Structure formats: structure tokens, C-alpha cells
Amino acid sequence: MNLPPLVQAFVLHFGEMGSRWGINRTVGQIYALLYVAPDPLNAEQIVDALxxxxxxxxxxxKELQAWNLAIPKHIPNDRRDHFTTPDDVWQILRTLAEERKKREVDPTLSVLRELLMQSPGSAEERHAQQRMAEMHGLIEQLTTWYDDVKRLETERLASLLALGARVTRLLDTKDKVIGLMRGRASPGKEG
Amino acid sequence: MNLPPLVQAFVLHFGEMGSRWGINRTVGQIYALLYVAPDPLNAEQIVDALxxxxxxxxxxxKELQAWNLAIPKHIPNDRRDHFTTPDDVWQILRTLAEERKKREVDPTLSVLRELLMQSPGSAEERHAQQRMAEMHGLIEQLTTWYDDVKRLETERLASLLALGARVTRLLDTKDKVIGLMRGRASPGKEG
DNA sequence: CCGACATTTCAGGAATTTCTGAAATATCGG
DNA sequence: CCGATATTTCAGAAATTCCTGAAATGTCGG
Structure with a gap:
């Protein structure tokens, strides 16, 4: 590996973290390298770099493409495939969330649904089903929220994040304000 | 493995998903088993079940305890350790988020900080640092939001989730309402 | 301190995942 | 169709992770 020290440190870190993130070292390194590269790289360049x-x-x-984390960029008059990462970090976040949900959450949700359809044959099974129902409910709430939020464009998502927990204060305030407003002006539908 | 079919299916699923979640099969199975068990189990019972x-x-x-996902419950007049999972699924969610952040995000954040302190020795490094700064900014925003939200008690967290993306609609409305209210009543400080 | 039982440690074998080099396949200009 | 170049496939080697059985350690009542 022959890279500028800063880049090398970044690449090595992603390689090491790979295992914690469920990808292997090479995939992590390739991603990191593409992420910081000023231009798209072809396979040979990646081989040399890593x-x-x-x-x-x-x-x-191939794996990065399956995750939508590497995208092929055609360079005129060059037969070789070149790759970049999506450049908007918010978009990367969305992609990551979407893919992880698909791989790590959805299968469990569907197994839970299936198991909840069956009728329990014992008190033990009935209790187990009760617990599964709790888990199912939680996951469903989370995914509903996620489906909702993922459609927000970056700017709104950012302001939502910036707001953080203060949003609940806003909720309290909302009720009071609506109370005050009632019968005076049209504050719009408010669920 | 000799378990009621419903429980067995659940346990096997968690075992299989384990690798996608960064835990091994046995750990996944133990967790699943404890989660649906009506009472705390001791190690011998787990051996028999799995x-x-x-x-x-x-x-x-041991690993589950490190994740705070298994908690020892002492049973009077029994020397053996018995284990359960935390029973509130929302608490489990918090725990999971906290532990994953600690293991999967914090190390990267600290590496990024360190690399951003260094002065770039070339245009290539300067560009790499620019990208790292973007990533750092995103992660920092996310963790700030997370630190903020994790303190919410379950009820508020749930209502926040239920609100989903509609919260941004609320933000728009807020500004209009405050405009209308101005000089008429005290809507409270609103940042 | 002893004996009975419970738990942990750990070396090494088993299983799984990752990586490589060689061969196969694909794609292009001519 | 050919030769040159690019990419993919895949069997097996290498590395890593997981699991077991045996031994060590810990803990209790007496």
C-alpha cells in the first residue's frame, strides 16, 4: 500500500472497522479509498493502492455496488470501469440505512409476522408469542417512522436533526397554542 | 435442541441473523431464548435448550452481559446464575443503539478528528481531508441528535416516532402560528 | 479446610469467511 | 473473426472466528 499518510490512515481504519460493520476488510478499504479520491478510480488503481x-x-x-455505495463512472475513450462513491454524505446515509434495513431488519419482521399468525400450543408458546408481538410492534413503529423520514429532502432532514429532542417541547407548546388560537384564526389541520 | 416449535423457529432465526448483526450464532440464539422465556434461565437450561x-x-x-442485553437475576436458595433480557423493548432499543454507537461510530469519529488536525502535505491530501470533514460533520450531527433524543423517556420517544415526518409540517406551521400570535399572547421561547 | 457444585479459561480442532491465482468469459477496434 | 484488454468466476489456500472438552478457578455450606 503506497498512499499519502492521511489517506492511508483513513483507509486502514475503514479496513479495521469493516468487521464491526459486517463488511470485510478489503471492501472497507476500497470504499474508503474511493470516498476520498478526487477522481473515479479503476480496478487496477485500487489494486496498486491497496x-x-x-x-x-x-x-x-461488486459488493459495494450491491450496497449502492460504489457507482461506475464511464470515462470517455477508456474501456476500463471507473468507480466513485456517491458524493453527498446525506445520500450515503440514506443508502446505508436503506440497505441495512433491508438486510438486518426486514427478514426478522417477516419471520415475526409469520410466527404471530400461528396459534400457540402451550402457555409457554403463548408467552413467547406475547414477547414476539412486543418486538414486532417496536420494529414496525421504527420502520414506519423511518419510511416517513427517509422521504424528507436533505435540508429538512438536517433541520429535524438540529432540532433534536427540543421537538417534544414544541409538541407541548403546540397543544397550548392551539388552545389559545381556537375560534380566533385557522391554524390548519393539526391531527 | 428441544423446544416448542414457535420458540425454536424464533431462536433459529436469531441464530442465522447473528452474523448480519455482528454477533455469532450462539449469542443470537441465547438472546432469543432468554427473550421469550417466561422466567430467568440458568446456563444448564440454555445448554439443554440449544x-x-x-x-x-x-x-x-458474558458477551451478552457486555452488551447489557442479558442481566443476571439471583434466585433465592439457588447458587446458579439465572439470566433474563431487559423486559422493556424500548429499553432494549436504547441499549442496542448505545452499544452500537460505542463500538461502530465513536472509534471512527475519533480517528476522523485526529486526521483533521493534521496539515495536508499535498492537494490530494487536502481533498481527502475535505471529504473527511464532511463525514465528520455528518456523524457529529447524528450523534448530537442521538445524545439529545436518547434522554427522552419512552412515552415521549414513542410520540415522536408516531409523529414521523409530519414533524416538519409542524415546523412550518409553527412559524405561521407564531406570526399570527405575535403581540397577542405569550407563546413561550421558541429558539 | 473440605467437598460439592458452578463458572471461567484456554488450547486446539472445526467451521466459516476471505483472499488469491489461474482460467474462463466478455468486450472492443479493426 | 482476431487479438488485445478488461472483468468475472471459482477452487483451494490462508486467515479468522467459533466451538468444544479438559483443566483451572471460584464459591458456598458445613
């Missing part, structure tokens, strides 16, 4: 085999890079790129 | 070795259960329980 010192791993060509086939490993090929598989890594 | 058909894995005693030592494996011991290590699995």
Missing part, C-alpha cells in the same frame, strides 16, 4: 489481488477488488466492487 | 457446550454458553452470556 496491494490486494485483482480478483479481490473485483468482488469488493 | 444443544451447545457449556463453555460456549458461558462465553455467550
Amino acid at each position: 496491494g490486494v489481488s485483482r480478483s479481490n477488488v473485483s468482488m469488493g466492487l | 444443544g451447545v457446550s457449556r463453555s460456549n454458553v458461558s462465553m455467550g452470556l
